[in-house]
Amino acid sequence: MKPVLVGCEISQNPLCRVINFIRRLLLLPRSFVLRSVFVRGVPAYGKDSFAWLYLGEGESLEHLKSFYFRKIEEENISELSLSGLAGKIKEARGRGILLFVELNRMLSFMVPRQGLLTLPWIRQRVSLKSKDFLDRRRYIEEHYGRKVRKFRYAFKITQDRSSVARFYEQVYAPYIRDKYKDACHLRSLEEFLFLLSSGFLLEVLEEDSVVAGIMCRKGQGTVTAFAFGVAPEYSYHLHRGALSAAYYFLFQWAQANKISTIDLLRSRPHVFDGVYEHKRRWGAVAGTDAWPHTALWVFVAEKGSLPLIFQKQLVWNNGRFMEMGQLTGLVLAHEPQYIRDEESHGADVDDKLDDRRAHEAEVKGGLIKTDGEHDEP
Numbered sequence: 001m002k003p004v005l006v007g008c009e010i011s012q013n014p015l016c017r018v019i020n021f022i023r024r025l026l027l028l029p030r031s032f033v034l035r036s037v038f039v040r041g042v043p044a045y046g047k048d049s050f051a052w053l054y055l056g057e058g059e060s061l062e063h064l065k066s067f068y069f070r071k072i073e074e075e076n077i078s079e080l081s082l083s084g085l086a087g088k089i090k091e092a093r094g095r096g097i098l099l100f101v102e103l104n105r106m107l108s109f110m111v112p113r114q115g116l117l118t119l120p121w122i123r124q125r126v127s128l129k130s131k132d133f134l135d136r137r138r139y140i141e142e143h144y145g146r147k148v149r150k151f152r153y154a155f156k157i158t159q160d161r162s163s164v165a166r167f168y169e170q171v172y173a174p175y176i177r178d179k180y181k182d183a184c185h186l187r188s189l190e191e192f193l194f195l196l197s198s199g200f201l202l203e204v205l206e207e208d209s210v211v212a213g214i215m216c217r218k219g220q221g222t223v224t225a226f227a228f229g230v231a232p233e234y235s236y237h238l239h240r241g242a243l244s245a246a247y248y249f250l251f252q253w254a255q256a257n258k259i260s261t262i263d264l265l266r267s268r269p270h271v272f273d274g275v276y277e278h279k280r281r282w283g284a285v286a287g288t289d290a291w292p293h294t295a296l297w298v299f300v301a302e303k304g305s306l307p308l309i310f311q312k313q314l315v316w317n318n319g320r321f322m323e324m325g326q327l328t329g330l331v332l333a334h335e336p337q338y339i340r341d342e343e344s345h346g347a348d349v350d351d352k353l354d355d356r357r358a359h360e361a362e363v364k365g366g367l368i369k370t371d372g373e374h375d376e377p
Contacts, residue, residue, distance in 0.1 A: 020290055023293060024106050027293045028104050030058075031103045033079055033081060035080070036053070036077070036078045037053070037055075037061060037076070037077050038051065038075070038076040040075075041070070041072040042069060042070045043068060045308055046307060046309065048307075051098070052068070052097065052098040052100060054099070054101075055101050056100065057103065058102075059120060060100075067273075082107070082110065085110060085111075089101065089112055092299070098299070098300065100297070102120070102295070104293055104294055105292075116300070116316075116327070117296075117316040117317075118298065118313065118315045119288060119292055119294075119295055119316075120269075120292045120294055121268065122269045122287065122314065123286070123289040124263075124264045124265070124279040124285065125261055125264065126264065126285070128255060134283075136281070136283045140248070143244075144245070147241030148241065148249075151206060152206070153245040155203060155245075155249035158203065159196050159200050161196065164201050165189060167201055167203065170231070171212070172187075174232060175228075175232075187227055192227070195215060195217050210231060211230070211242040211245075212228070212229065212231065212246045213246060214246045215227045221259060222259065222260070223261075224263040225247075225262065225263065230242055251282070269321065271314065276314075286320075287321070298315060306324065312324070312325065
């Protein structure tokens with residue numbers, strides 16, 4: 001990504017809104033001829049084989065296939081014109097097929113109203129004064145603070161360019177390459193250095209060695225965690241809580257510097273996504289994000305049951321993200337107005353205590369793929 005676009009990825013001033021509009025306009029032709037992909041296989045969660053149909057420009061296709069299926073048994077690919085979209089949706093729903101539709105957000109008016117709205121990526125933020133965060137402070141101290149004290153971690157804030165370059169080359173880049181393999185999309189060193197005009201690097205130290213860190217940007221009352229890294233021997237450092245120590249120290253720094261909101265950036269909109277779950281444990285609430293140029297709509301079949309993995313898909317309804325499984329019996333709100341460049345910070349979900357307890361029971365039961373710590377992809 002060009003460094004000049006970095007600011008627009010993580011903020012929404014008037015200039016960035018114009019740039020986002022131009023970016024979506026330039027990418028609009030991708031949605032004129034759509035991919036029609038029918039996939040059947042063994043679900044990533046559960047045993048019974050199921051299928052869905054994807055109609056869209058392809059931006060999220062590979063992620064959806066790898067996330068929803070443990071093993072793909074059948075895949076049929078064809079093309080579909082944009083003008084034939086509504087008819088194809090009607091036909092598939094009548095046949096009892098679940099659908100994903102993905103279009104440029106400028107074309108949302110072409111999607112039938114029955115679709116449940118979501119995004120390829122959502123934004124997770126922590127309000128340090130929210131009940132959601134305050135209720136978790138004891139948990140944070142008992143789980144993450146304990147490891148910080150046990151291993152005597154410390155932290156350092158720096159804006160030194162050579163330190164940032166060293167962190168990028170020796171910590172961030174090797175870690176991201178190892179974690180994501182062929183799916184890796186590295187940020188550039190130029191982006192890191194560009195952020196120093198309004199940001200800093202938080203390094204986690206064990207004695208004199210950097211074991212983890214976060215590249216951050218400071219805004220008006222907000223700090224954004226732009227990129228994370230862990231030193232080589234990743235499993236060893238993750239097991240000892242090095243990455244969680246970076247989160248822990250960032251929260252300490254934010255509270256000491258009168259920051260009200262910590263922006264943990266993106267995760268996938270699904271309860272079973274490990275990155276989403278790890279950020280949720282710090283009190284992060286899901287909200288919309290203006291940066292992705294596409295939106296996703298989920299269409300439930302007119303007949304048949306909804307598989308568990310679909311029940312845990314997050315969709316936008318009545319001004320917040322919620323699980324599809326919670327929408328049973330509700331009047332669903334189709335709200336494309338969020339597709340404006342304004343971002344929503346979501347809503348506190350502490351009034352859904354029973355849902356949260358059920359969710360935490362699922363984590364303990366091993367449904368959610370977590371390896372202890374996660375970072376921003």
